[in-house]
Amino acid sequence: MHGSTKHNLKLLQSFGNHIIPVGYGELASGLVGDGRMAESEDIVESLSGLFQKKNDLGNRKVIITAGPTQEDLDPVRFISNRSSGKMGIAIAEECADRGAEVVLVLGPTSQRSHHIGVTTEHVRSAQEMYEAMNAHHGTSDISIFAAAVVDYCPASVANKKIKKKDDDMAIALERTIDIAATLGKSKSDKQVHVGFALETNDEMKHAQGKLTRKNFDLVILNSLRDQGAGFQGDTNKVTILKHNSEPIQYPLKSKRLVAVDIIDELVGFL
Structure with missing residues (x-):
């Protein structure tokens, strides 16, 4: 524009x-x-x-990650995942509708927010996403980690296309920065952090672990075993976990309506 x-x-x-x-x-x-x-x-x-x-997020600054990240192997190939960013974008727009100043840190995806109240910063890698979030974290009230950040990246990036050979090839990988856990260490008592857990097994156990390990106030759990939930689609089915509280399960809804449920729970922490 x-x-x-x-x-x-x-x-x-x-x-x-x-x-x-x-x-x-x-x-x-x-x-x-x-x-x-x-x-x-x-x-x-x-x-x-x-x-x-509603204007229950008026005068609040929200920073939110959405979409995938891409970790380069060579100038042609990269490691990534199937995240579309639709859920994170829906949450960003819901926050803006409710009066917040919103910064959306968006990984490489064809999805966009056209909301006038959402400022989008485009990134590719986990490191770029961390740097963008870290730049805003100190002045934010709410941090929402909805992106599907790639957990491992190639230990070295070739400066030329890796050519095919007759034998097998092994790729050495190393951990990418854990954005939520890193920023969780500097989280103040007045800040709210919201995380996501997309799981395929032992869903509740893994989500509860994230709640404590990454200093989250809320974790939004969804399972790929639930039809209509997960990447790329327009619907989601979530369970919201909080400390010292029973998990709250929601039926399958559009991602925009799921965003409303999430923010309704979030404002209780403000």
Whole structure:
């Protein structure tokens, strides 16, 4: 979006007007990008949110990670995962709807937030994502770690494409930085940290471990064994874990409605 257009939109908002974001897709010019009229369901959702609007995150700064990371092996190949970033983007937009200043640290994905209240910083690797989050962490009230960060990266990155040979090849891997655990060490009593746990087995055990180990206040658990949950889809089924409290299980919902449930729980910590 052109700088002057952003300025004009912010000016309109300063007069009390509400902006419904444009859609992304093929335009009348034949180009592809932002500029389509919002879909009817998006208009209805925006209007519903306007008339039922909460402002329980007003004057709060939220930083949130979303999407995958990519760890280079050579100039052609990298290690990554199937995360789309849809869940994190939905949470970022819900926070903005509720009055927060939102910084979205987004890994490499085709998904975008077009919400006027969300500032997006694009990153690729786990280290880049950490540096972006660390730059904002000291001034944030809420940190939400929704990205699927790659746990291991190649120990060395080739400067040329690795050529195929007749025999097998082994790749040495090393741990990437644990963003949530690292920032959790400097978390103050006034800050709230929210983590995610996507599991395939022993789901509750692994999620409970994250809750303590990474100094989270909330952990959002979902399982790939639940149909409609997990990466890339538009729905999710989550369980929210808190300290000294029974887990709260939710039915399958759209990711936008899951975001509402998560933030409803989060505001109880403020």
